Amino acid sequence: MDQYGEWAVVTGASSGIGREIASQVAARGLSVVLVARRQAEIETLALEIEKTWKVKTLTVAVDLALPESRVAVVEAVHGRSVGLLVNSAGFGSGGEFVKADFAGQSEMVEVNCQALLELTHVFAKRFVEQKRGGIILLSSIVAFQGAAYSANYAATKAYVQSLAEGLRGELKPYGVDVLASAPGPTATGFGSRSGMRLSNPASAETVARQTLDALGRKGTVVPGGFAKFLYASLMTAPRFLRVKIMRGIMKSMTSEKP
Numbered sequence: 001m002d003q004y005g006e007w008a009v010v011t012g013a014s015s016g017i018g019r020e021i022a023s024q025v026a027a028r029g030l031s032v033v034l035v036a037r038r039q040a041e042i043e044t045l046a047l048e049i050e051k052t053w054k055v056k057t058l059t060v061a062v063d064l065a066l067p068e069s070r071v072a073v074v075e076a077v078h079g080r081s082v083g084l085l086v087n088s089a090g091f092g093s094g095g096e097f098v099k100a101d102f103a104g105q106s107e108m109v110e111v112n113c114q115a116l117l118e119l120t121h122v123f124a125k126r127f128v129e130q131k132r133g134g135i136i137l138l139s140s141i142v143a144f145q146g147a148a149y150s151a152n153y154a155a156t157k158a159y160v161q162s163l164a165e166g167l168r169g170e171l172k173p174y175g176v177d178v179l180a181s182a183p184g185p186t187a188t189g190f191g192s193r194s195g196m197r198l199s200n201p202a203s204a205e206t207v208a209r210q211t212l213d214a215l216g217r218k219g220t221v222v223p224g225g226f227a228k229f230l231y232a233s234l235m236t237a238p239r240f241l242r243v244k245i246m247r248g249i250m251k252s253m254t255s256e257k258p
């Protein structure tokens, strides 16, 4: 509560990792602002959280691909003491870049990068002023090298990872903690939306718990057993080899043939 309370803003709270982080943050005593497009899902979760953890909730049903929605999130929390921002909203796609619909790829940059950038900028400024706070950015195991058959998604996550690493050093002197969480395959709605078959998935519960436990202690956490193994193996290889290995992994998770 002292470092990250009273309120946490969690994007992507209707499903998967964001939903689980919102619940676990509430279990640790913080009130939560739940942000996602699907209103029914976040309202149901809000009721569940209030009943179980006796904290307050606020739902903001918006499409973060739209610039005005990011302003709506900031306006919705006006007057509340926010100490934690979790940017979990995001999606990927599997398959050949040239076959992908351009609008969808562009929307991915809007949600995964632009919305995350805008919210991070607004709340980082606030946290610096109040000399406390935490920011969690959902990166990915694909952030550390290019990934064929998910090239744009991996590029969005490289942006997120780099932003988190840079901001950590910049905001630490102000008492603000920044964490990149880089999961591997996780059993959420991500696989079906991206059209990828995820092997050895971790549970969203594990990913959320290990992420929250790392806040204030590490700059990057790789939650989940398989992701840790994959990360440790990849990091011993030079970048060109990592790119090659990742191509094989992504090919096995999509229906691509070449």
Ligand SMILES: NC(=O)c1ccc[n+]([C@@H]2O[C@H](COP(=O)([O-])OP(=O)(O)OC[C@H]3O[C@@H](n4cnc5c(N)ncnc54)[C@H](OP(=O)(O)O)[C@@H]3O)[C@@H](O)[C@H]2O)c1
Residues within 6 Å of the ligand: 011, 012, 013, 014, 015, 016, 017, 018, 019, 035, 036, 037, 038, 039, 041, 062, 063, 064, 065, 087, 088, 089, 090, 091, 092, 111, 138, 139, 140, 141, 182, 183, 184, 185, 186, 187, 188, 189, 190, 191, 193, 198
């Ligand atoms: N699952 C994995 O294997 C995996 C691995 C590494 C990293 N990640 C990252 O983890 C984060 C969470 O993904 P997840 O696995 O929990 O997937 P998920 O279950 O599909 O959840 C994605 C969340 O993002 C929200 N979202 C997507 N587009 C949005 C938009 N335009 N506006 C507002 N909210 C939007 C969704 O809410 P609505 O649909 O209701 O809007 C949902 O709550 C993502 O950033 C993802 O890239 C996932």
